[in-house]
Amino acid sequence: MVDVAREAGVALRTVSRVVNQDSTVGPELVQRVRTAIAVLGYRPDERARHLRLGVTGTLGAAVRQLSHVNPVLRAVERAARAADLMVLAASTEDDETLERHVVESMCRRRFDGIVLEPIGDDHGYLVPELEAGLSLVAVDRPVLGLDVDCVLSDNRSGIETAYRHLVRHGHDRIAYIGDDERIYTARERAMAFRECVAAHGGALGTMLHTGQVESGRIREAVRAALAGPAPATAIVTGNAQLSVEVLRQLGTDAVDVALIGFDDSELATLLRPDLTVIAQDTDAIGSTAIEMLRARIADPATEVRKVTVPVELIVRGSGEVPPAF
Amino acid sequence: MVDVAREAGVALRTVSRVVNQDSTVGPELVQRVRTAIAVLGYRPDERARHLRLGVTGTLGAAVRQLSHVNPVLRAVERAARAADLMVLAASTEDDETLERHVVESMCRRRFDGIVLEPIGDDHGYLVPELEAGLSLVAVDRPVLGLDVDCVLSDNRSGIETAYRHLVRHGHDRIAYIGDDERIYTARERAMAFRECVAAHGGALGTMLHTGQVESGRIREAVRAALAGPAPATAIVTGNAQLSVEVLRQLGTDAVDVALIGFDDSELATLLRPDLTVIAQDTDAIGSTAIEMLRARIADPATEVRKVTVPVELIVRGSGEVPPAF
DNA sequence: CCAAGCTGAGATAACGTTATCTCGAAAGGT
DNA sequence: ACCTTTCGAGATAACGTTATCTCAGCTTGG
Numbered sequence: 247m248v249d250v251a252r253e254a255g256v257a258l259r260t261v262s263r264v265v266n267q268d269s270t271v272g273p274e275l276v277q278r279v280r281t282a283i284a285v286l287g288y289r290p291d292e293r294a295r296h297l298r299l300g301v302t303g304t305l306g307a308a309v310r311q312l313s314h315v316n317p318v319l320r321a322v323e324r325a326a327r328a329a330d331l332m333v334l335a336a337s338t339e340d341d342e343t344l345e346r347h348v349v350e351s352m353c354r355r356r357f358d359g360i361v362l363e364p365i366g367d368d369h370g371y372l373v374p375e376l377e378a379g380l381s382l383v384a385v386d387r388p389v390l391g392l393d394v395d396c397v398l399s400d401n402r403s404g405i406e407t408a409y410r411h412l413v414r415h416g417h418d419r420i421a422y423i424g425d426d427e428r429i430y431t432a433r434e435r436a437m438a439f440r441e442c443v444a445a446h447g448g449a450l451g452t453m454l455h456t457g458q459v460e461s462g463r464i465r466e467a468v469r470a471a472l473a474g475p476a477p478a479t480a481i482v483t484g485n486a487q488l489s490v491e492v493l494r495q496l497g498t499d500a501v502d503v504a505l506i507g508f509d510d511s512e513l514a515t516l517l518r519p520d521l522t523v524i525a526q527d528t529d530a531i532g533s534t535a536i537e538m539l540r541a542r543i544a545d546p547a548t549e550v551r552k553v554t555v556p557v558e559l560i561v562r563g564s565g566e567v568p569p570a571f
Numbered sequence: 572m573v574d575v576a577r578e579a580g581v582a583l584r585t586v587s588r589v590v591n592q593d594s595t596v597g598p599e600l601v602q603r604v605r606t607a608i609a610v611l612g613y614r615p616d617e618r619a620r621h622l623r624l625g626v627t628g629t630l631g632a633a634v635r636q637l638s639h640v641n642p643v644l645r646a647v648e649r650a651a652r653a654a655d656l657m658v659l660a661a662s663t664e665d666d667e668t669l670e671r672h673v674v675e676s677m678c679r680r681r682f683d684g685i686v687l688e689p690i691g692d693d694h695g696y697l698v699p700e701l702e703a704g705l706s707l708v709a710v711d712r713p714v715l716g717l718d719v720d721c722v723l724s725d726n727r728s729g730i731e732t733a734y735r736h737l738v739r740h741g742h743d744r745i746a747y748i749g750d751d752e753r754i755y756t757a758r759e760r761a762m763a764f765r766e767c768v769a770a771h772g773g774a775l776g777t778m779l780h781t782g783q784v785e786s787g788r789i790r791e792a793v794r795a796a797l798a799g800p801a802p803a804t805a806i807v808t809g810n811a812q813l814s815v816e817v818l819r820q821l822g823t824d825a826v827d828v829a830l831i832g833f834d835d836s837e838l839a840t841l842l843r844p845d846l847t848v849i850a851q852d853t854d855a856i857g858s859t860a861i862e863m864l865r866a867r868i869a870d871p872a873t874e875v876r877k878v879t880v881p882v883e884l885i886v887r888g889s890g891e892v893p894p895a896f
Numbered sequence: 897c898c899a900a901g902c903t904g905a906g907a908t909a910a911c912g913t914t915a916t917c918t919c920g921a922a923a924g925g926t
Numbered sequence: 927a928c929c930t931t932t933c934g935a936g937a938t939a940a941c942g943t944t945a946t947c948t949c950a951g952c953t954t955g956g
Contacts, residue, residue: 247942247943248942256905256906257905257906257907258906258907258942258943258944259905259906259907259908259944259945260904260905260906262943262944263904263905263944265943266944270903270904270905271904271905272904272905275904275905287699287702287703289678289679289699289700289703290679290942290943291622291679291681291941291942291943292676292679292680292681292943293618293621293622293627293680293681293941293942293943294622294911294941294942294943294944295942295943295944296618296911296943297616297618297619297622297911297912297913297941297942297943298910298911298942298943298944298945299911299943299944300911302618306659311645312637312638312641312644312645312648312660313637313639313640313641313642313643313644313645313648314638314640315638315639315640316637316638317638318638319637319638320636320637320638320662323637323638323661323662332661332673332676333661334631334659334660334661335637335659335660335661336648336657336658336659336660337645337648348657351617351657353614354614354615354616354617355617355618356616356617356618374612374614375614377612378612378614490837490838490841493841494840494841497843498843512815513815513838513841515819516815516818516819516838518822518823572912572913573912581935581936582935582936582937583912583913583914583936583937584914584915584935584936584937584938585934585935585936587913587914588914588934588935590913591914595933595934595935596934596935597933597934597935600934600935615912615913616911616912616913617913618911618912618913619911619912619913619914619941620912620913620914621913621941622911622912622913622941622942622943623912623913623914623915623940623941624913624914624941625941897956898955898956899954899955899956900953900954900955900956901952901953901954901955902951902952902953902954903950903951903952903953904949904950904951904952905948905949905950906947906948906949906950907946907947907948907949908945908946908947908948909944909945909946909947910943910944910945910946911942911943911944911945912941913940913941914939914940914941915938915939915940915941916937916938916939916940917936917937917938917939918935918936918937918938919934919935919936919937920933920934920935920936921932921933921934922931922932922933922934923930923931923932923933924929924930924931924932925928925929925930925931926927926928926929926930
């Protein structure tokens with residue numbers, strides 16, 4: 247910049263004015279500075295700019311896996327772009343250590359705010375950051391033990407809706423195959439399922455299977471649910487990946503068992519019959535997250551909000567299969 | 572930092588030394604500084620650090636869609652992490668204007684290097700950045716018209732392999748359904764297919780369909796390929812999304828037509844028969860990209876390299892269906 | 897004709913780091 | 927006892943911006 251000023255024969259400050267389109271610079275000087283910039287190939291340095299300004303115009307997104315389907319992240323990017331904020335994202339790989347590493351990096355880079363899909367139960371490392379003024383919003387899962395803005399799906403009512411839907415279609419023995427209950431959403435959904443069974447006066451028996459998503463385990467779970475004298479006539483799956491795995495295990499039996507999957511996905515309409523799902527409102531989650539983050543950045547004293555976004559049952563056929571006796 | 576120095580009763584430089592674990596600080600002072608840091612809640616500011624240091628230890632990744640399956644991006648993150656570099660990613664949404672916006676933002680932020688999935692044919696905006704010392708590596712597609720490092724899959728031999736495989740299984744009338752040929756990879760694959768047909772002395776006729784991925788178009792393409800007096804007995808699809816769409820359109824006929832898809836995907840083994848695919852070596856692409864980027868950052872004068880990574884035929888059943896006459 | 901206001905542009909001081917240089921004191925060798 | 931080395935720690939000057947203050951040169955109104 248100092249070179250540009252010398253080349254154009256103006257003061258440093260004037261170059262800055264031209265770069266920032268300040269109107270108080272005469273047209274002749276603007277031209278001189280412009281050509282000097284072109285001649286010298288000057289590129290402004292945002293690091294210095296952000297340092298001086300205090301803000302970076304950047305939001306961080308720390309998500310499980312960048313390279314996985316994540317409609318919430320897409321909505322977050324869109325909403326941020328509409329607000330003229332840049333989103334820079336990194337993966338946490340569902341690893342607590344890596345999450346901490348990523349979030350702390352973003353803090354040290356003084357991102358204006360962070361959208362986080364939190365992992366695990368211990369987020370103590372966030373306390374000093376929050377005290378130092380970090381604006382943070384958790385999506386999909388809450389930050390346990392800390393009073394932090396968050397946007398969640400209504401997992402429980404999703405499960406209840408699915409359960410009621412199956413009951414209404416005549417099912418009585420409904421199984422649930424879910425993810426590891428150490429994960430918040432998996433825990434919520436499994437608990438909701440237990441309550442549904444209890445409310446209908448049923449016994450769980452072999453009707454609930456949770457744990458890591460792994461082919462062998464899913465195979466056993468499906469087999470257990472469908473075996474015995476009182477086999478399940480319907481299955482609810484805990485997330486999109488599990489729907490796929492369960493379908494894989496069901497094979498050609500898929501048409502005889504009613505199935506409702508948690509999470510909509512592209513392949514829901516690939517199968518016969520098409521998959522009935524509990525769909526999350528990912529656009530609402532993403533845009534709400536950005537809206538809340540912006541509010542907190544604008545005024546760090548804003549009251550903490552915990553928003554629950556409704557889910558929707560999408561009827562496509564697999565959930566309307568009648569019970570086979 | 573200056574407050575920490577005052578609190579601890581030491582010089583500014585000494586705080587810096589403690590933060591950077593410089594060994595030339597006495598244990599007593601280290602302790603004093605540590606407690607001062609804790610008391611004041613001091614958080615180091617990477618913006619200033621990077622400004623002073625010159626480098627940022629950060630790579631940018633500008634990809635089509637963060638929130639889509641992208642195994643190359645995952646490999647890029649892994650490889651960068653192994654080299655102690657942080658990757659921050661943003662979506663270009665397959666939009667040239669947005670790509671430019673994203674890349675220029677990363678340049679102004681002085682990222683040490685950028686991994687780019689380039690869009691379109693005009694990357695003139697990159698010229699001044701490259702002259703100013705930007706380290707860039709293109710993945711999946713080349714930067715047309717510019718001499719820039721890139722890592723590509725061997726699209727042509729992938730198509731050739733698929734074609735030969737089908738011929739070897741007795742197929743004679745093989746159709747290709749591909750993506751919009753304005754996209755580099757789609758163009759390469761379609762051209763390779765045309766050459767395969769020519770080399771086998773066949774006529775294209777209704778055997779090649781390219782264009783945007785859209786259900787109606789795919790339906791027409793599938794119908795056209797399978798209609799007439801000499802219908803196709805085998806189909807090659809141009810990418811994973813097209814494999815899904817084509818399968819959706821084939822419906823229950825899927826078992827009668829041989830099918831080889833470009834790109835492996837999770838659902839390849841969900842179907843009956845499992846999908847035979849041309850798989851890209853995404854791990855190799857990602858780690859090679861990082862390796863090349865690191866080499867260029869270390870020495871900007873490194874000769875430009877264009878690497879082509881082999882693809883692999885994975886036989887699963889759908890590509891071995893014999894022709895139906 | 898002069899004080900007051902406006903306008904365009906320069907000088908200077910931050911923003912929060914780290915590299916370089918300097919210096920005093922302690923330690924070691926002849 | 928004196929010179930040299932080593933070591934710990936401070937002062938100062940960058941890195942590349944922008945905000946604030948200043949000032950010269952015009953208008954403009956009474």
